[in-house]
Amino acid sequence: MDYKQVAKDVITNVGGKGNVQELNHCYTRLRFKLRDVGKANKDALEQIDGVMSVVYSGGEYQVIIGTEVAGVYDSIINQGLISAENAGNVSAEAVAEPTKKNFKYYVDLVLDVITACFTPIIPVIAGSGMIKVLNAILISCHVLTQTSQTYIVLNAMGDALYYFLPIFVAATAAKRLKADMFTSMTVAAIMLYPKLTELASKGTGTVSFIGIPMKLLDYSSQALPIVLVVLLVKYVDLLSDKITPNLVKTFLRPMITILISAPVALLVLGPVTQWLSAGFTSFTLAMNKWGWIAVGLNAALFPFLVLTGTHNALIPLMIQMFATQGFDPVLVPSGLAANIAEGGAAAAVAVKTKNAKMKSTAFGATISALFGVTEPALYGVNLRLRRPFVSMIIGSFLGGAVSGLLHLTAYAFVSPSILSLPIFIGKNSNLLTAAISAVASFALTFLVTYLIGFKDVDSEEKTATASNTTATLNTAAVNVNMIVPAEGQLESLEELNDGVFSKGLLGKGFAVKPENDQIVSPVDAEVMTVFPTKHAIGLKTQNGLEVMVHMGIDTVNLKGDGFTSEIKVGDHVTAGQPIAEMDLKKIKNAGYKTDVIVVVTNTAKYASVTVTPAHDGREVGFAIEK
DSSP: OOHHHHHHHHHHHTTOGGGEEEEEEOSSEEEEEESOGGGOOHHHHHTSTTOOEEEEETTEEEEEOOTTHHHHHHHHHHTTOSOGGGBSSOOTGGGSOOSOOOHHHHHHHHHHHHHHHHGGGHHHHHHHHHHHHHHHHHHHTTSOOTTSHHHHHHHHHHHHHHHTHHHHHHHHHHHHHTOOHHHHHHHHHHHTOHHHHHHHHTTOOEEEETTEEEEOOOOTTOOHHHHHHHHHHHHHHHHHHHHSOGGGHHHHHHHHHHHHHHHHIIIIIHHHHHHHHHHHHHHHHHHHHHTHHHHHHHHHHHHHHHHHTOGGGHHHHHHHHHHHHSOBSSHHHHHHHHHHHHHHHHHHHHHHOOOHHHHHHHHHHHHHHHTTOOHHHIIIIIHHHSHHHHHHHHHHHHHHHHHHHTTOOBSSOOOOSGGGGGGGOSSSOOHHHHHHHHHHHHHHHHHHHHHHOOOOOOSEEEEEOTTSOEEEEEOOEEEEEEEOSSSEEEEOGGGSSOTTGGGTTTOSEEEEEESSSEEEOSSSEEEEEEOTTSSEEEEEOTTSOEEEEEESSSGGGGTTTTEEEOOOTTOEEOTTOEEEEEOHHHHHHTTOOOOEEEEETTGGGSSEEEEEEOTTSSEEEEEEEO
């Protein structure tokens, strides 16, 4: 890479030297704070040889370079392309919002906040949902009746989270919006106070509060009003902090915040958000009426949402749907059809291809997709061969249509796969209709893919080089098993709330939500880089894989606080050897996500990189085709 030329081109296309207010870099990105974001030319930046992509997030204009970012950054400084005082570590001002904010900025910000409010509680929502499924199974098997005390207790276990959802959302929203968590939860609890809820359920209409008519509503299972309430609490609390003397601040500050926030929430924010909730209810009812068409269209659309990283925007809608009506006849059934269709397309490729390596990859991807992990099928098979991707979209629609015709309905919010078919047991559907829907999605997609066909992978592939000559790539595969670097729940990169890792811009890989502070090396390798802020480590294996272990998202801003490195550049480490510690509590309290991300940063060097997690969640297999 020509660092000098890339540096000049980047500065020119972010609006020039005068438009750069702050510049910093992390392991892979140049992070700009621009005076006027409108002066940056995103299209031109992405055309620069050496720039992978451009992301605008959290007030930062991020130019993705990859592992050679330090060379470009140094070249910018050495050539004097920006003022010296504008270079260095990100300060509090460096991550502030830009002067100009367009419509897309606000849309992205709203989606980010809403998603962040719901994502942390998804596991407990899934667990509560499965308890409701268990109850339904016990009822259908005549083990319990709806009047039995055991049923009532189990039902409370499954329903409690949904009833008290506003308090849970208040906690997560406070964390994301940097408001006081306990004050926010208190205001949410006030809105759920039994006496007020009882008056609302009796249809009293309004009561008088200091002479002002207050409309009473039932806020149980409601989430949207609480997000706005927490935003109110944040700014009221800042005001309370300023006006209260230090001597009595301990009790007077929260007292004033509650006395102002709770009435405004009950008088204004709650009623105002009802029309939004009513609109959402109308939308869900309309989808219910569309029946099989709605399920089919959603199933066909779902893979595109995954590719663009916008599928997370559906999470709040699904959670609210389960919280209000207790079931979902559209989104989760369409997700099942789409996931199974990925496996059906990959299975057809496995049967039809004459390439031994592709056959092995496709069979593995098929099994993975059936169990709910679709990335190997999507990226390693269907997208790579193109036609199977089109066939998979057709199969998703057909499978979704069958699900709609069978009135398949989900009664719990759990990622759909053959393992989670019991979530469809309930009033309108059962395990048999769920199994028929899954088989139909698989079989129809398999048939469409097999009939449409695809251009098979030869034992040798040819690709055009920059000089218009032809180079031959040997497709011999290297299989590398990587140890998960921390104890915790495995995630696909797509699940990350990050516009870079989630899109695979830095390479194929996986992530894990760590449950303890110790981070270990995923592979036997040499340590090539330890970033100064200690949040990222670069490794290189004996067979040439360049592996990055990235701890947290945007944690470069912590400047090393909360991270301890246990290795240095030049060290040779073995898989499972401790390489770092991250103070999860400190990092979370600072408002950052702690996901540990592992990516093969030189993915583009290879013909194909397929990622397949092991069923025990302790290893992740990488099939590397050279």
